[in-house]
Amino acid sequence: MHYDNYISQCLCCNSDKLYEFYKIKELPIESLQLFEDSQSALSVPRLSFIMTLCEDCGFIFNRCHNAIVKKSTTSYHENQAFSPKYREFCENLAARLINKYNLSGKKILEIGCGSGFFISLICEMGKNKGLGIDPALDPLQSDHEDDVGVEFKNDYYAETHHEYVVDSIICRHTLEHVIDPRNLSDLIFRHASKDDAVVCIEVPDSLRILEENAFWDIYYEHCCYFTSGTLARLFRSIGYEIVDLRKDFGEQYILLEASGAPAPVNGPFPIEEPLSQLYRQVRSFEAEVESARRVWRRIIKSHADLGHNVVLWGSSSKGAAFAAAIDCIKELPYIVNINPSQHGRYVAGTGQKMISPLALRELAPHLVINMNALYQQEIMADLRTLNLGCDLRSISEKDRVLRAGQVMDLGSA
Numbered sequence: 099m100h101y102d103n104y105i106s107q108c109l110c111c112n113s114d115k116l117y118e119f120y121k122i123k124e125l126p127i128e129s130l131q132l133f134e135d136s137q138s139a140l141s142v143p144r145l146s147f148i149m150t151l152c153e154d155c156g157f158i159f160n161r162c163h164n165a166i167v168k169k170s171t172t173s174y175h176e177n178q179a180f181s182p183k184y185r186e187f188c189e190n191l192a193a194r195l196i197n198k199y200n201l202s203g204k205k206i207l208e209i210g211c212g213s214g215f216f217i218s219l220i221c222e223m224g225k226n227k228g229l230g231i232d233p234a235l236d237p238l239q240s241d242h243e244d245d246v247g248v249e250f251k252n253d254y255y256a257e258t259h260h261e262y263v264v265d266s267i268i269c270r271h272t273l274e275h276v277i278d279p280r281n282l283s284d285l286i287f288r289h290a291s292k293d294d295a296v297v298c299i300e301v302p303d304s305l306r307i308l309e310e311n312a313f314w315d316i317y318y319e320h321c322c323y324f325t326s327g328t329l330a331r332l333f334r335s336i337g338y339e340i341v342d343l344r345k346d347f348g349e350q351y352i353l354l355e356a357s358g359a360p361a362p363v364n365g366p367f368p369i370e371e372p373l374s375q376l377y378r379q380v381r382s383f384e385a386e387v388e389s390a391r392r393v394w395r396r397i398i399k400s401h402a403d404l405g406h407n408v409v410l411w412g413s414s415s416k417g418a419a420f421a422a423a424i425d426c427i428k429e430l431p432y433i434v435n436i437n438p439s440q441h442g443r444y445v446a447g448t449g450q451k452m453i454s455p456l457a458l459r460e461l462a463p464h465l466v467i468n469m470n471a472l473y474q475q476e477i478m479a480d481l482r483t484l485n486l487g488c489d490l491r492s493i494s495e496k497d498r499v500l501r502a503g504q505v506m507d508l509g510s511a
């Protein structure tokens with residue numbers, strides 16, 4: 099097979115000892131993007147994806163990633179801002195950073211700020227001045243200050259931005275979108291060193307993806323897949339002092355806090371898995387993911403054969419990745435999301451329609467598949483309000499089926 103882009107060396111350590119362990123022939127290149135009609139959505143190309151492990155440093159990436167693919171205008175984590183659970187997580191995170199690093203009345207930079215939800219939050223809570231940089235920012239938002247005094251720039255973060263003197267640099271859910279994370283981490287390091295600023299990085303934990311065979315968490319926009327060990331090794335090799343390394347949000351995210359100031363090398367932290375463990379996990383994912391896909395395909399097809407509606411509940415990217423990976427796009431035409439701005443729009447690449455929870459009344463699904471176990475209680479409560487007696491399965495607990503009616507009894511017991 100011929101690939102336009104085929105990366106032959108690790109982008110973190112230059113090693114050529116690369117091991118391919120998961121291939122998807124056609125993955126939509128922009129599953130975060132939504133369209134007004136299904137035809138435009140379906141016109142978005144699908145490209146090959148080859149998940150590859152560097153055997154020398156543990157870095158996992160898509161070795162045929164096409165970097166010219168433009169970045170989506172919305173991001174997964176900002177879409178989650180509608181969830182009370184996610185908002186609570188962000189508020190707790192902002193409060194912790196403010197207290198721990200004395201970020202009050204300071205200057206904060208967020209790289210890859212999305213719509214600005216988090217930078218505005220931490221600036222409001224700590225009475226800080228903020229700058230948010232994102233190449234996919236709404237141009238109308240660029241060069242304007244929001245009502246808590248955050249300035250926004252529609253741009254790629256670059257050397258020129260080092261002229262801003264900052265006390266903290268935050269970069270959440272961005273590193274996994276760039277194919278050369280070492281360059282970006284190094285750029286941030288030099289900025290942080292100059293200003294003695296604290297750096298806060300947040301990425302999804304890919305060890306969990308490997309452990310759970312979570313193929314629905316693998317999508318084109320994510321070209322890099324970090325584990326605690328890989329992220330820490332990368333940052334330490336650049337020269338950072340890692341102050342804290344932890345998991346949060348139901349262990350789904352890795353949070354790394356580091357300083358650019360010269361300091362004695364510390365670590366490893368307890369959650370840094372050794373390379374040998376990562377290799378084992380990659381091998382087990384490789385051995386089991388096909389059967390995981392087969393099980394889900396069988397579940398979906400058997401409902402479809404009986405004429406039952408099955409509906410996914412969650413983000414467009416997880417829903418599209420799931421349906422595409424099990425080859426059931428036709429059987430899964432709807433994704434429920436609580437963000438009203440998405441309703442009635444269509445997912446790039448798969449053409450699935452985003453609908454509101456209320457729309458489930460008409461569809462009367464037999465089965466709702468929750469794409470993120472963390473939201474199980476929230477979704478259960480919504481199904482209960484809608485008076486739907488359908489089954490609810492969490493994607494990561496495929497053997498555990500809950501009936502919305504029964505759940506009500508459990509909840510009130």
Ligand SMILES: [Zn+2]
Nearest residue numbers: 108111152155
């Ligand atoms: Zn490497």
